[in-house]
Amino acid sequence: xxxxVDKNTxxxxxxxxxxxxxxxxQRMLEYGTNLVAGVTPGKGGEWILDGKVPVFDSVKLxxxxxxxxxxxxxxxxxxxxxxxxxxxxxxxxxxVCIAEGIPVLDMMxxxxxxxxxxxxxxxxxxxxxxxxGEAKVGIIPGDxxxxxxxxxxxxxxxxxxxxxxxxxxKGMGVSTCVGIGGDPINGTNFIDCLRLFExxxxxxxxxxxxxxxxxxxxxxAEFITNNVTKPVAGFIAGQxxxxxxxxxxxxxxxxxxxxxAVDKIKALEDAGVRVAKHPEEIPKLL
Amino acid sequence: MKLHEYQSKLIFAEYGVPIPQGRVAAxxxxxxxxxxxxxxRVVVKSQVLVGGRGKAGGIRLAKxxxxxxxxxxxxxxxxxxxxxxxxxxxxxxxxxxxxxxxxITNDRAARRPVMMASSEGGVDIEEVARVTPEKIIxxxxxxxxxxxxxQARDIAAGIDLPREHWRAFGVIAAGLWQAYKKSDANLxxxxxxxxxxxxKLLAVDGKxxxxxxxxxxxxDLADKxxxxxxxxxxxxARKYGLSYIKLDGDIGCMVNGAGLAMTTMDVIKxxxxxxxxxxxxxxxxxxxxxxxxxxIILSDKNIxxxxxxxxxxxxxxxxxxxxxxxxxEEIKPEVPMVVRLVGTNAExxxxxxxxxxxxxxxxxxGAAQKAVAAAEGGK
Numbered sequence: 001x002x003x004x005v006d007k008n009t010x011x012x013x014x015x016x017x018x019x020x021x022x023x024x025x026q027r028m029l030e031y032g033t034n035l036v037a038g039v040t041p042g043k044g045g046e047w048i049l050d051g052k053v054p055v056f057d058s059v060k061l062x063x064x065x066x067x068x069x070x071x072x073x074x075x076x077x078x079x080x081x082x083x084x085x086x087x088x089x090x091x092x093x094x095x096v097c098i099a100e101g102i103p104v105l106d107m108m109x110x111x112x113x114x115x116x117x118x119x120x121x122x123x124x125x126x127x128x129x130x131x132x133g134e135a136k137v138g139i140i141p142g143d144x145x146x147x148x149x150x151x152x153x154x155x156x157x158x159x160x161x162x163x164x165x166x167x168x169x170k171g172m173g174v175s176t177c178v179g180i181g182g183d184p185i186n187g188t189n190f191i192d193c194l195r196l197f198e199x200x201x202x203x204x205x206x207x208x209x210x211x212x213x214x215x216x217x218x219x220x221a222e223f224i225t226n227n228v229t230k231p232v233a234g235f236i237a238g239q240x241x242x243x244x245x246x247x248x249x250x251x252x253x254x255x256x257x258x259x260x261a262v263d264k265i266k267a268l269e270d271a272g273v274r275v276a277k278h279p280e281e282i283p284k285l286l
Numbered sequence: 287m288k289l290h291e292y293q294s295k296l297i298f299a300e301y302g303v304p305i306p307q308g309r310v311a312a313x314x315x316x317x318x319x320x321x322x323x324x325x326x327r328v329v330v331k332s333q334v335l336v337g338g339r340g341k342a343g344g345i346r347l348a349k350x351x352x353x354x355x356x357x358x359x360x361x362x363x364x365x366x367x368x369x370x371x372x373x374x375x376x377x378x379x380x381x382x383x384x385x386x387x388x389x390i391t392n393d394r395a396a397r398r399p400v401m402m403a404s405s406e407g408g409v410d411i412e413e414v415a416r417v418t419p420e421k422i423i424x425x426x427x428x429x430x431x432x433x434x435x436x437q438a439r440d441i442a443a444g445i446d447l448p449r450e451h452w453r454a455f456g457v458i459a460a461g462l463w464q465a466y467k468k469s470d471a472n473l474x475x476x477x478x479x480x481x482x483x484x485x486k487l488l489a490v491d492g493k494x495x496x497x498x499x500x501x502x503x504x505x506d507l508a509d510k511x512x513x514x515x516x517x518x519x520x521x522x523a524r525k526y527g528l529s530y531i532k533l534d535g536d537i538g539c540m541v542n543g544a545g546l547a548m549t550t551m552d553v554i555k556x557x558x559x560x561x562x563x564x565x566x567x568x569x570x571x572x573x574x575x576x577x578x579x580x581x582i583i584l585s586d587k588n589i590x591x592x593x594x595x596x597x598x599x600x601x602x603x604x605x606x607x608x609x610x611x612x613x614x615e616e617i618k619p620e621v622p623m624v625v626r627l628v629g630t631n632a633e634x635x636x637x638x639x640x641x642x643x644x645x646x647x648x649x650x651x652g653a654a655q656k657a658v659a660a661a662e663g664g665k
Contacts, residue, residue: 077499078502078503100568100569101499102499103470103497103499103500103503104392104470104472104497104499104500105399105429105467105470105497105500106500108392108397108398108399108429109429109430111397112397112398112428112429112430113430127599139569139599140599141598141599141629141630144628144629154545155545156543156544156545156546156549157543157545157546157569157599158541158542158543158545158546158597158599158601158629159543159545159546159548159549160545161546161597161599161628161629162546162549162597162628162650165597165628165629182544182545184392184394185392185394185397209545211544211545211548212548214394214395215394215395219395235549237545237546237548237549237552238548238552239552239555240548240551240552240555240561241548241551241564242531242533245531245564246529247529247531247544247547247548247564248529248543248544248545248547248548248564248566249544249545250499251394252544252545252548256412277556278549278552278553278556278650278651278654279549279553279650280649280650280651
């Protein structure tokens, strides 16, 4: 078992004929992900990746031809909201958006629209999903995690890899890893993932990786107190970040006294979460 | 990206928000001329991107053009919170009966913009929110539908605005929302919005913060960026699409990914060191970008060691290694460098730098400890 994606997921890739998209599509395919089609307007009819994957002009055409139920979006940020709307309107149930730098008002329109349609979005500004041994949707390097019973949810990208790698080094495997992204407005949040990990029989332990900015970690802590019975370990990035400065991620900023690492750590510890001093400490806290 | 008061108010005015007659001046004689045109009684306002201009003496009332010139001379020679005053806004002075607050910002938790108003205008709104939160009236705006007329009326009633002003307030609220939406703002604020002695509403001060990610849609607004509030190396970093923030320590950091960059700083601190910067080279960084990052880090004279921590995903270890080698060739750094490469194409990257004069590390904790030791001179 896993959450969101497994070997039955039928995935299309939007924007996988570009340089980065193609590189990662190749990696997804090699991993064994069921990548059934690509979408690039104007390139319909071509075949990519040694003739293994057909390209369509639109998500609708790709979905109708393949029965795809998930899409991973590699298009640049200025076209990303259009790509998300297109996938949602074509009947895709799970959309994973990698792009960083989508305007926040675009994301508000996207999120409100998807909520009305009941479509799940993971990201944007995220590394995607990995269910080790079954499916890799996005850019998480496949070889840094093994299958196991730890559910991982994170606002970060490469910091997540760090944690997966640390778990693997100690022989600990992962049920599913979800990168929810570092933007202030995103799709799936901590609570969505915590709820699914709590229900997932394969997941026995949970790792939550947060960072400064917003109050998502505080809300997650409250949810853990009331709803999560499985042990949770965590880490919060940005303890040394100066206030008022955006630390790379659009969402990672301490503003008006909210979003501080120290408050998030306290909230999580009060909820019984073991919070690591540095990410390589996480395996021993589980 | 922050806009100056005069820039913000001109944008508001384009969308039907009434603002005082006035113009911006870069010299005292221009200020005098503007005051003369406006009929004498004016406010001379420093245009710097910090709060507390009034308290610092950067906003003054002049009774005649001569006084406007004198005050402009004083204000244009000031520094406010470290920023030089390069321009003053000369506005017709308003007879103020009452000051209110009106603003729009993004509510992260609600995933919508929120319009906020208060009968207590002209003061620090965060202070009002903290002490008397009941005095702030809010309305969340559906990003698909926009601000509705009834929402503006509810806000007007909520702040006890006399009924005769509701229509004008509705026009201003709708205009502010349009300005916010069409400019892709993260903040649009009128503080204060005043009721004048002749019973009109007037936006006497304005502030806008734009979404950097949306500036591609607004090249005209992107040109208005005031570089005074940024460090030179931060400006240089932006040119290359790097995210760089200078700090006070002595260990330079080059990392891919914002979360990992913050974590690398945290771990350096955890092991007793002080990070000199936050630097995220971003996803998919190529050799040229890495070389630029390297130059920017080393331009900081406090640097005693550099820690390069790359966990490849969309970024490839071999590309980063090539960038490091190219930059070393060019700069010939004199400080010790600790490198950790893991993830996508890391093996190829490690082979590329195997012969270079660098300290390598396997783990993040190990890399941080080596960097701290190197900075202390124990190479």
